[in-house]
Amino acid sequence: MDRRESLKSIVLGSLAGGLALQGCKMDDAELQDAVTQGAERYFGRTPEELELIEKLNAETFFTPHERETLSVLAERILPPVEEYGGPLEAGVPDFMEFMAKDIPELQVTLRGGLMWLDHKSNTEYNLEFKAASQEQQHQIMDGIAFYDAQVPMREHPLEIQFFSLVRNLTVCGYYTSKPGIAELGYKGNVPNIWDGVPQHVLDKHGLAYEEEWLAKCVDQSQRGVIAEWDEDGNLLT
Amino acid sequence: MQIKENATVYDAVIVGSGAGGGMATKVLADAGLKVAVVEAGPFFDPADPKQQTQLKWPYESPRRGAGTTRAFGEWDAAYGGWEIEGEPYTHKDGTKFDWFRSHMLGGRTNHWGRISLRFGPKDFKHKDVDGLGDNWPIGYEDIKPYYDKVDKLIGVFGTNEGLPNDPDGFFLPPPKPRLHELYYIKGARKTGIPVYPSRMSMLTKKINNERGVCFYCGQCSRACQVYADFSAGSCLIFPAQKGRGQVDLFTNCVVREVTTDANGKATGVSYINKEDRKEYKLKGRVVVLAASACSSARILLNSKSPQHPNGLGNGSDLVGKYLHDSTGSSRAGFIPDLMNREIYNEDGVGGMHVYSPWWGDNKTLDFPRGYHIEVWGGMGMPNYGFGFNVNDFNKFFGLPTGGYGDQLRKDVKKYYGSVLGFGGRGESIARKDNYCEIDPTTVDEFGIPVLRFHYKWSDLERRQARHMQATFEELIHNMGGEVLGDTPTAEQDYGLATPGRIIHEVGTTRMGDDPRTSVTNRFQQLHEADNVFITDAGPFVSQADKNCTWTILALSWRASEYIVEQLKQQNI
Numbered sequence: 152m153d154r155r156e157s158l159k160s161i162v163l164g165s166l167a168g169g170l171a172l173q174g175c176k177m178d179d180a181e182l183q184d185a186v187t188q189g190a191e192r193y194f195g196r197t198p199e200e201l202e203l204i205e206k207l208n209a210e211t212f213f214t215p216h217e218r219e220t221l222s223v224l225a226e227r228i229l230p231p232v233e234e235y236g237g238p239l240e241a242g243v244p245d246f247m248e249f250m251a252k253d254i255p256e257l258q259v260t261l262r263g264g265l266m267w268l269d270h271k272s273n274t275e276y277n278l279e280f281k282a283a284s285q286e287q288q289h290q291i292m293d294g295i296a297f298y299d300a301q302v303p304m305r306e307h308p309l310e311i312q313f314f315s316l317v318r319n320l321t322v323c324g325y326y327t328s329k330p331g332i333a334e335l336g337y338k339g340n341v342p343n344i345w346d347g348v349p350q351h352v353l354d355k356h357g358l359a360y361e362e363e364w365l366a367k368c369v370d371q372s373q374r375g376v377i378a379e380w381d382e383d384g385n386l387l388t
Numbered sequence: 389m390q391i392k393e394n395a396t397v398y399d400a401v402i403v404g405s406g407a408g409g410g411m412a413t414k415v416l417a418d419a420g421l422k423v424a425v426v427e428a429g430p431f432f433d434p435a436d437p438k439q440q441t442q443l444k445w446p447y448e449s450p451r452r453g454a455g456t457t458r459a460f461g462e463w464d465a466a467y468g469g470w471e472i473e474g475e476p477y478t479h480k481d482g483t484k485f486d487w488f489r490s491h492m493l494g495g496r497t498n499h500w501g502r503i504s505l506r507f508g509p510k511d512f513k514h515k516d517v518d519g520l521g522d523n524w525p526i527g528y529e530d531i532k533p534y535y536d537k538v539d540k541l542i543g544v545f546g547t548n549e550g551l552p553n554d555p556d557g558f559f560l561p562p563p564k565p566r567l568h569e570l571y572y573i574k575g576a577r578k579t580g581i582p583v584y585p586s587r588m589s590m591l592t593k594k595i596n597n598e599r600g601v602c603f604y605c606g607q608c609s610r611a612c613q614v615y616a617d618f619s620a621g622s623c624l625i626f627p628a629q630k631g632r633g634q635v636d637l638f639t640n641c642v643v644r645e646v647t648t649d650a651n652g653k654a655t656g657v658s659y660i661n662k663e664d665r666k667e668y669k670l671k672g673r674v675v676v677l678a679a680s681a682c683s684s685a686r687i688l689l690n691s692k693s694p695q696h697p698n699g700l701g702n703g704s705d706l707v708g709k710y711l712h713d714s715t716g717s718s719r720a721g722f723i724p725d726l727m728n729r730e731i732y733n734e735d736g737v738g739g740m741h742v743y744s745p746w747w748g749d750n751k752t753l754d755f756p757r758g759y760h761i762e763v764w765g766g767m768g769m770p771n772y773g774f775g776f777n778v779n780d781f782n783k784f785f786g787l788p789t790g791g792y793g794d795q796l797r798k799d800v801k802k803y804y805g806s807v808l809g810f811g812g813r814g815e816s817i818a819r820k821d822n823y824c825e826i827d828p829t830t831v832d833e834f835g836i837p838v839l840r841f842h843y844k845w846s847d848l849e850r851r852q853a854r855h856m857q858a859t860f861e862e863l864i865h866n867m868g869g870e871v872l873g874d875t876p877t878a879e880q881d882y883g884l885a886t887p888g889r890i891i892h893e894v895g896t897t898r899m900g901d902d903p904r905t906s907v908t909n910r911f912q913q914l915h916e917a918d919n920v921f922i923t924d925a926g927p928f929v930s931q932a933d934k935n936c937t938w939t940i941l942a943l944s945w946r947a948s949e950y951i952v953e954q955l956k957q958q959n960i
C-alpha cells in the first residue's frame with residue numbers, strides 16, 4: 152500500500168471507528184493494520200493534521216545553499232560535544248525547514264538574514280559565510296550575537312533578530328531531540344510514582360515538608376487499594 | 389432532498405458528550421433508558437493508539453510540539469480551538485469574545501485542567517452579600533448530595549479543610565508538593581495568603597476496577613490512556629455503554645435544531661451528518677441539550693416554530709443573555725534560588741499540586757467577588773519554545789545576553805526549572821448586556837446560522853485583575869524572584885484576559901423560578917417546553933471564583949434524576 156493509499160485508509164478508518172459504534176462492523180484487518188502503522192508514524196494526528204504534514208513535507212523552502220549555510224551556522228551556535236553530538240545529530244536543519252513552512256511568518260527573517268550573512272562575509276572576506284574560516288565566521292557572529300534584553304526583539308536590527316531566531320531554533324531543536332534531552336537530563340515522560348522532592352534537594356534549599364501537610368498526602372503503598380470513605384468524607388483505606 | 393427520519397423513538401436525545409452530556413448519558417442509561425448521544429465531532433478514546441498523544445516525545449513530531457494546529461500545543465487532546473474552519477462566529481459593536489470549541493467525543497473534558505472545585509454556600513446567594521447579579525433559585529444544600537456522588541463516582545484528590553465557602557468532600561489523597569510549590573507556600577504565607585493541596589480529578593488511588601491509577605506523567609491535557617483522569621468519554625460514556633440501558637452514539641453529527649410539535653413540545657432533533665452532509669432527524673421523548681453554554685443557546689435560538697417564534701424557550705428573550713466567563717490574569721517570575729537545579733523526575737500530576745482559594749475580604753477592597761490562584765513551574769519536558777531566549781535572565785546579573793558556543797549549554801541548564809507562574813481565575817458579574825445571539829447574515833458550512841457575541845468587561849473585573857497583578861508581584865518578590873515583563877497598565881485592562889479566554893463561559897440559559905427572568909427552572913427544564921433540559925453550564929446564574937466542571941457534573945446528575953422521575957410519573 153503506498154503512502155497516499157494508506158492516508159486514505161486512515162481517513163476511512165477513523166470514520167469507520169465512529170460508525171462501528173452506530174452498529175456497523177469493521178472487519179477489514181488490513182485497514183486496521185494501516186491505521187495502527189499510521190499511528191506509530193503519526194503520533195495521534197487527525198486526518199486533517201496528517202494531510203497538512205504531508206503537504207508541508209512535499210514542499211521545499213530553503214535552497215541547498217541556504218540549508219548548508221544554516222547547518223554551518225547552527226553548528227557554530229551550538230558546537231557538537233563528543234557524547235551527544237550537536238545540531239546535525241539532532242535534526243536541526245530539518246526542523247528549521249519544517250518550521251519555516253509551518254510558521255510562514257519566520258520566512259523573511261530567515262531568508263533575509265541569510266542574505267545579510269553572505270553579504271557581510273563577502274564584503275569583509277570576499278567569501279560566502281559557509282566558506283569562511285571558523286575565525287572569520289566567529290567575527291561576523293560576534294557583531295550580531297549579543298543584544299540588549301531590555302529592548303523588545305522586534306526593535307532590534309534585522310541581523311540581530313535573524314541571529315536570535317536561528318539561535319532559538321537551534322537550541323530548541325537540539326534540546327527537543329533525543330540526544331539533547333539526554334544531555335539536559337530530563338527524567339520524566341515515563342510512568343513512575345511521584346513521592347515528593349528528594350530529601351537532599353530539600354536540604355539544599357533549606358526546605359522541609361511539614362508533618363501536618365504530609366499527613367494529608369497519598370500513601371503510595373496504598374494506591375492500588377480501592378478508596379472507601381466514612382460518611383464524613385474521611386478516607387478509610 | 390428528503391430529511392431522513394430514524395424510526396427509533398429514544399427516551400432521550402442528548403446533544404453533546406462533554407461533562408454535562410456525559411453525565412446525563414450515564415445517569416439516564418443506568419436507569420435503563422434508551423438514549424441517543426449526538427456529538428458534532430469524531431469518536432475519541434485516549435486508549436486508542438492511533439489517537440494517543442500521551443507519552444510521545446517532542447522529536448516524534450517535525451514541529452516538536454508547536455501549537456500550529458492545536459492552540460495549546462500539538463500534544464493537547466482537544467480537537468478544535470479558538471477558530472474552526474467553516475464554523476465562524478462573529479462580534480457586535482467592536483466587542484471581543486473568544487470561543488474555544490472542541491468537537492469530539494468527550495468535548496473539552498479531554499484536555500481541561502481537571503481543577504475540580506465545588507461552589508460554596510455563598511456562591512449560590514452572592515446577591516445577598518453584595519447586591520450584585522442574582523441569586524440562584526437553589527442553594528448549596530440542594531447540590532451537595534450530588535457533589536458527594538460525583539466525588540465518589542469520578543474521583544478527585546484534595547483535602548477537607550473546613551473552609552466556609554470551599555466545601556469539604558470525598559477526596560482521594562493529594563500528591564506531595566513539588567519544589568517550586570514549596571517555594572510558593574513559603575512566599576504566600578509571608579503575605580498571609582493561605583495555600584492548600586489542590587483539588588483535581590486524577591486518581592491518586594484506585595476507585596474501581598475499570599480505571600487505572602495515575603502514573604504521574606503530568607500530561608492530563610493529552611488525555612489519559614489508563615483513564616486515570618476525568619474525561620467524559622472514558623469515565624461516563626464508555627461505562628454507560630456497558631450499563632443497563634441502550635446508548636447509541638451519533639458522532640460527526642451537528643445538531644441544527646430541536647424539533648417541536650403543534651403543542652410546542654419537543655419531538656427530537658434534526659442534525660447534519662458531516663460525512664454525507666445530509667440532514668437527519670432523531671425522535672426522543674426528552675431532549676437534553678449539553679452542547680456547551682453557547683452552542684446550546686444557539687440551538688434554542690435556531691429552533692423557531694409557530695409555537696416558539698422567538699426560538700425555543702425564549703419567551704423571556706433571555707436565551708444567550710447573562711453570558712459570562714471567569715476573569716483571568718497571569719504573571720510569571722524568575723526565582724534565582726531555583727537556578728542550577730539538580731534534575732529528577734517531577735512531572736507529577738498534570739498541573740498544580742497546591743493552590744490558594746480566595747482569601748480576601750471584599751469590604752476592604754475596591755472590587756466584588758474573588759479569585760483563586762493557580763501555580764505552575766518545574767522541570768517540564770522540553771517542547772517547541774524550549775530554549776528560546778535561553779539566557780535572557782543574564783540581564784538580572786549584569787551579564788551579556790545572547791552569544792553562542794558552549795556557554796549556551798551551560799545557560800540552558802542554569803535556568804532550567806527556575807520560572808514560576810501564576811494564573812488568577814476569578815468571578816465576574818453576570819450582566820444582561822453581555823450575550824450571544826444569532827447573526828442574521830452569517831451561516832456555517834452546514835447552513836446553520838451562527839452566533840454573534842457582544843461582551844464587555846466592567847471596571848469591577850478590571851480592578852480585580854489589578855489586584856491579581858499586585859498580588860502576583862508581591863508573591864514573586866516574597867520568593868526572592870524577579871517579575872517578568874512589565875506591569876500591565878489600565879489601557880491593557882491590567883492584564884485581564886479577553887472574555888472567553890478562560891473557557892469557563894456560563895449563564896446563557898440561566899435557571900430561576902420566574903419564567904420572565906430565567907430560561908430554565910431549578911431542574912434545568914425549559915419553562916416553555918417541559919421535555920427539554922439543559923445540562924451544560926448554560927443554567928448557571930453566576931460562575932463563582934471556581935471552575936465550572938464539577939458543578940456542571942453535579943447539576944447534570946440532579947437534572948437527569950429528575951428526568952427519570954418525571955418520565956416514570958409520566959409527567960413529560
